[in-house]
Amino acid sequence: xxxxxxFQHIIRTLKAQNRPRRMAIVWAEDExxxxxxxxxxxxxLVVPTFIGCRQQILADESLLPYADRIEIIDATDGDDAAAxxxxxxxxxxxxxxxxxxxxxxxxxxxxxxxxxxxLTKGTVMTHITAVEIPSHPKLxxxxxxxxxxxxxxxxxxxxxxxxxxxxxxxxLKAPKVAMVHCSEKVDAxxxxxxxxxxxxxxxxxxxxxxxxxxxxxxxxxxxCSTAAMKKKHINSLVNGEADAIVFPDxxxxxxxxxxxxxxxxxxxxxxxxxxxxxxxxxxxxDSPVSxxxxxxxxxxxx
Amino acid sequence: xxxxxxFQHIIRTLKAQNRPRRMAIVWAEDExxxxxxxxxxxxxLVVPTFIGCRQQILADESLLPYADRIEIIDATDGDDAAAxxxxxxxxxxxxxxxxxxxxxxxxxxxxxxxxxxxLTKGTVMTHITAVEIPSHPKLxxxxxxxxxxxxxxxxxxxxxxxxxxxxxxxxLKAPKVAMVHCSEKVDAxxxxxxxxxxxxxxxxxxxxxxxxxxxxxxxxxxxCSTAAMKKKHINSLVNGEADAIVFPDxxxxxxxxxxxxxxxxxxxxxxxxxxxxxxxxxxxxDSPVSxxxxxxxxxxxx
Numbered sequence: 001x002x003x004x005x006x007f008q009h010i011i012r013t014l015k016a017q018n019r020p021r022r023m024a025i026v027w028a029e030d031e032x033x034x035x036x037x038x039x040x041x042x043x044x045l046v047v048p049t050f051i052g053c054r055q056q057i058l059a060d061e062s063l064l065p066y067a068d069r070i071e072i073i074d075a076t077d078g079d080d081a082a083a084x085x086x087x088x089x090x091x092x093x094x095x096x097x098x099x100x101x102x103x104x105x106x107x108x109x110x111x112x113x114x115x116x117x118x119l120t121k122g123t124v125m126t127h128i129t130a131v132e133i134p135s136h137p138k139l140x141x142x143x144x145x146x147x148x149x150x151x152x153x154x155x156x157x158x159x160x161x162x163x164x165x166x167x168x169x170x171x172l173k174a175p176k177v178a179m180v181h182c183s184e185k186v187d188a189x190x191x192x193x194x195x196x197x198x199x200x201x202x203x204x205x206x207x208x209x210x211x212x213x214x215x216x217x218x219x220x221x222x223x224c225s226t227a228a229m230k231k232k233h234i235n236s237l238v239n240g241e242a243d244a245i246v247f248p249d250x251x252x253x254x255x256x257x258x259x260x261x262x263x264x265x266x267x268x269x270x271x272x273x274x275x276x277x278x279x280x281x282x283x284x285x286d287s288p289v290s291x292x293x294x295x296x297x298x299x300x301x302x
Numbered sequence: 303x304x305x306x307x308x309f310q311h312i313i314r315t316l317k318a319q320n321r322p323r324r325m326a327i328v329w330a331e332d333e334x335x336x337x338x339x340x341x342x343x344x345x346x347l348v349v350p351t352f353i354g355c356r357q358q359i360l361a362d363e364s365l366l367p368y369a370d371r372i373e374i375i376d377a378t379d380g381d382d383a384a385a386x387x388x389x390x391x392x393x394x395x396x397x398x399x400x401x402x403x404x405x406x407x408x409x410x411x412x413x414x415x416x417x418x419x420x421l422t423k424g425t426v427m428t429h430i431t432a433v434e435i436p437s438h439p440k441l442x443x444x445x446x447x448x449x450x451x452x453x454x455x456x457x458x459x460x461x462x463x464x465x466x467x468x469x470x471x472x473x474l475k476a477p478k479v480a481m482v483h484c485s486e487k488v489d490a491x492x493x494x495x496x497x498x499x500x501x502x503x504x505x506x507x508x509x510x511x512x513x514x515x516x517x518x519x520x521x522x523x524x525x526c527s528t529a530a531m532k533k534k535h536i537n538s539l540v541n542g543e544a545d546a547i548v549f550p551d552x553x554x555x556x557x558x559x560x561x562x563x564x565x566x567x568x569x570x571x572x573x574x575x576x577x578x579x580x581x582x583x584x585x586x587x588d589s590p591v592s593x594x595x596x597x598x599x600x601x602x603x604x
Contacts (some may be wrong), residue, residue: 141474145484149492182447182556190451221560228564231434231587252553254484259558260521262530263435285533 004170005137007293011043013171014299021095021299024085026107027052027078028100028285036291038062045299049073049094054079062068078102082110087300089277095302098280111275118276124158125274128166130297133266141166142245147272153196156246160200162273163244164209169300178223178242179216193248213237226244255284269293306472309595313345315473316601322349323397323601326387328409329354329380330402338593340364343371347601351375351396354488355382382402382554384412391420391579397604400582413577420578426460427576430468431559432599435568443468443549447555449574455498458548461500464575465546466511471602480525480544481518495550569596580604
């Protein structure tokens with residue numbers, strides 16, 4: 001396969017696997033979360049375990065058709081629900097955790113808990129977004145618009161590894177990863193991350209990430225436009241057809257995310273990787289379809 | 303006036319002033335530069351002094367109709383032409399410098415020359431882009447996608463001042479300036495620039511920049527969408543209607559620039575401010591219309 005076209009492609013891939021993931025939903029007090037979960041059940045992506053908010057779940061019409069497939073565990077509040085979800089994950093009884101109406105920080109506190117948590121010491125936790133742009137021929141994965149502010153070399157190495165792994169799981173044989181910077185010049189003095197890019201490109205050539213192409217630095221236009229790459233006389237196997245993008249920092253990634261959704265009609269999904277199970281941590285403002293896409297992305301990693 | 307609609311608005315404003323600016327064009331070896339200048343002459347924005355490339359200029363059909371308005375000064379090469387343009391600026395004989403086929407670095411070397419240059423010691427030099435997005439109701443100014451990698455507090459203060467000045471000259475009475483960051487939280491520890499934003503907002507309130515509204519931190523979506531701002535329950539006079547945007551660093555600004563031109567059909571113009579006269583330093587790949595817009599932007603500042 002040469003490209004992941006869109007989110008439908010991911011959903012079809014997961015359906016074909018016929019292996020619904022066991023997903024814990026923490027404190028699904030809001031309708032949008034429940035309706036996204038209903039859509040995921042309808043598409044056979046998940047078997048849900050709701051933690052907390054029993055009354056709202058039983059009363060939700062969108063979930064009624066799936067009453068026999070739903071498990072509910074009671075919890076006293078969001079923090080209690082988060083702790084219970086993390087316990088289920090630690091015991092191998094669920095594959096994905098999704099948050100409802102609790103702050104991401106509160107869920108992460110349970111995930112990162114030194115005694116009872118599910119992030120192995122030394123493992124990098126980071127965020128991957130997938131974005132579908134109507135005027136672009138393929139889905140783009142990128143990191144990190146939400147969790148790591150200014151990645152260290154080790155964190156950036158993990159970002160490449162996680163995105164290549166996700167692309168492989170989605171069926172891409174040799175994903176193209178572009179390391180983004182405002183210019184094509186490596187400039188170790190003013191932009192140390194460009195020197196780090198050079199190292200990661202070497203690691204990729206040595207097979208560290210499995211089958212993939214990692215190259216850069218490129219600006220985002222060169223990374224995603226064959227014409228722009230040709231105009232600058234750049235020869236690279238990435239060929240302006242990046243499947244995955246590493247941004248220098250959270251500011252650049254966040255601008256990318258928000259600019260595309262505001263002005264290019266893009267739809268997104270996101271997932272936190274690193275913990276024992278992937279985390280779906282949508283923003284409160286995210287649409288039901290965006291939350292559904294995020295669930296699909298997490299399922300692909302579980 | 304409540305908004306600068308688009309580049310046509312700027313061009314109409316300049317035409318109405320009936321004061322063509324004296325522009326030196328350094329080494330206009332390429333057709334695109336000459337055709338952008340021809341368009342600027344046709345719109346009565348500039349009276350040109352070409353420096354170098356006499357043969358190409360005399361042979362250029364797009365310039366023929368304006369032969370009587372064109373001055374040509376000979377130069378041995380791009381560097382010589384740059385030095386001569388800077389001398390004319392220092393002597394007050396031109397209002398704008400535009401580069402043709404020389405590297406920006408070479409022009410800047412002449413501009414920054416300690417003995418013969420035109421940047422006063424202690425004056426900040428930075429880049430302003432104007433972007434017209436078809437799906438957005440107003441033109442946006444932003445800084446800095448090209449010159450300053452990681453602005454210091456003093457540089458950021460100058461960026462606000464320059465953009466407010468430009469907006470005033472374009473006829474905006476009280477421009478709205480948004481300070482962009484990946485979230486709305488001020489976090490002095492992890493994101494020191496957000497603390498700097500707070501200081502600049504105070505300076506603005508004290509009248510330092512003249513009539514304007516400066517607020518933030520906002521993500522780019524909140525800065526430019528009233529709906530997004532309302533959804534996050536933010537009250538600000540910026541009201542999701544930013545006229546000008548300060549980005550935290552060159553990486554974020556560059557991603558904004560490139561994402562909009564690749565996926566949102568945006569057109570741009572850019573100008574370097576700080577030296578005695580504004581500089582038009584387009585990229586080689588820029589279209590004729592983008593170079594023309596850049597000239598208009600520089601004229602507005604001259």
